[in-house]
Amino acid sequence: MLDWRTGATLQMTGTAEIIWEASGPGSQCAVELTIQRVVQLAGVSPLSWGAAELSPANPV
16 A cells, blocks of 8 residues: 555555455445555655645536
8 A cells, every 4th residue: 555645655465355245235245354464664655646636627
């Protein structure tokens, strides 16, 4: 995962399992994650974004 504001990344490794009997409104399945390792790196991405702005082409 990337933090667009700071350029930090969060890398996770592990296993994922699809649960087809997931309950909930409109759900067909769920994904259960078992995280085995997490690595956080600061400032590794040269890309950054700020807060979203509305397009001037959109009507009010």
